[in-house]
Amino acid sequence: MVIKVLGKGFSTPFSRGILAQRLSATGLDPKKAYSIAERLLLELQNKQVQEISTEELDERIIEILLGEVGETTAKRFLMYRKLRQLEEPIIILISGTTGVGKSTIASMLASRLNIHYVIGTDIIREIFRKVLSKELFPSLHTSTYMAWKELKRYIPPTYSREILGYEEQAKLVTVGIEAISQRAFVEGISMVIEGVHISPNLIAKEFLGNLNTIFMFLNLKDEKVHRERFHSRATNVVIKRPIEKYLENFDSIRKIQDYLREQARITDIPIIENQNIDDTLKTMLDFVYHAIECIVTSKLSPEEIELLKITKKSNF
Numbered sequence: 404m405v406i407k408v409l410g411k412g413f414s415t416p417f418s419r420g421i422l423a424q425r426l427s428a429t430g431l432d433p434k435k436a437y438s439i440a441e442r443l444l445l446e447l448q449n450k451q452v453q454e455i456s457t458e459e460l461d462e463r464i465i466e467i468l469l470g471e472v473g474e475t476t477a478k479r480f481l482m483y484r485k486l487r488q489l490e491e492p493i494i495i496l497i498s499g500t501t502g503v504g505k506s507t508i509a510s511m512l513a514s515r516l517n518i519h520y521v522i523g524t525d526i527i528r529e530i531f532r533k534v535l536s537k538e539l540f541p542s543l544h545t546s547t548y549m550a551w552k553e554l555k556r557y558i559p560p561t562y563s564r565e566i567l568g569y570e571e572q573a574k575l576v577t578v579g580i581e582a583i584s585q586r587a588f589v590e591g592i593s594m595v596i597e598g599v600h601i602s603p604n605l606i607a608k609e610f611l612g613n614l615n616t617i618f619m620f621l622n623l624k625d626e627k628v629h630r631e632r633f634h635s636r637a638t639n640v641v642i643k644r645p646i647e648k649y650l651e652n653f654d655s656i657r658k659i660q661d662y663l664r665e666q667a668r669i670t671d672i673p674i675i676e677n678q679n680i681d682d683t684l685k686t687m688l689d690f691v692y693h694a695i696e697c698i699v700t701s702k703l704s705p706e707e708i709e710l711l712k713i714t715k716k717s718n719f
Contacts, residue, residue, distance in 0.1 A: 417455075424517055428515055429483065430476065431476055439467055461480075485699045491591075492591050494584050494588070494615060495509075496618045497597040498663055499660070502623075504623070504680065508597075508687065522595070523596075524599065549655070550568035565659065570605070580601060603667060606618075614698045617694045619690060620667035623678075624678075630653065675690075
């Protein structure tokens with residue numbers, strides 16, 4: 404028996420997989436999310452429900468979450484649902500130096516939040532390389548931690564060549580980051596952008612000040628762990644990269660981390676220690692949902708906010 408979920412002007416078949424994905428977006432363990440989706444399906448089948456509105460379905464989901472998981476998860480589900488109803492996109496920026504785990508975390512976070520677009524700033528840089536020649540922009544055509552070697556102007560001894568080289572490349576890539584973000588806002592597309600080129604002091608104020616821009620910085624304090632991450636990258640079966648160039652430039656990579664961390668501190672951007680991936684993901688989800696609540700409540704009247712309060716009412 405196919406159970407139809409009725410929305411405004413459309414209907415879709417009830418899907419355990421899709422519901423489990425929606426529940427996982429709240430930070431709920433995927434196994435628990437699927438278990439709840441399975442339970443709800445059995446409940447609908449036992450009651451011989453053939454059609455159910457999205458509002459009734461969500462009310463029942465919230466009631467189950469309240470009973471089995473708690474108010475925090477139920478509230479997150481409610482807020483994320485409202486964010487989608489408002490058609491408000493979110494742009495998540497994840498900064499950090501080379502090798503701290505940005506790409507891995509970005510993919511995991513996007514998967515949990517059901518965001519389909521994950522863009523690395525290395526890809527943006529590659530596009531710029533195709534249109535901006537090496538002769539005119541030599542610092543663009545190398546790694547961020549080696550860009551200083553392409554600086555031709557005099558650098559006073561009190562300045563860090565590594566940071567000046569990084570900034571020269573990052574400023575160019577930032578133009579692309581802002582253009583993609585602007586287009587995403589216009590189109591209403593949520594996305595995650597990750598990369599070493601994302602520095603809060605280079606991003607335009609209108610993006611940093613936008614509630615829908617969620618900025619986080621990944622840090623890796625332990626140098627030994629940081630080195631080990633490069634060994635892990637070198638043996639990855641999907642992406643094989645020579646470890647030697649990273650280790651040879653490790654000091655420059657760490658200097659860029661120190662610089663970015665300081666910029667994050669100055670601009671009050673969350674600094675998240677990425678020692679354990681599971682802990683990092685949980686911390687980032689917590690921060691994202693705090694931001695989502697701020698976005699949702701900023702768009703609603705006090706009366707509408709009152710209607711969002713969690714209740715245990717159900718038609719079941």
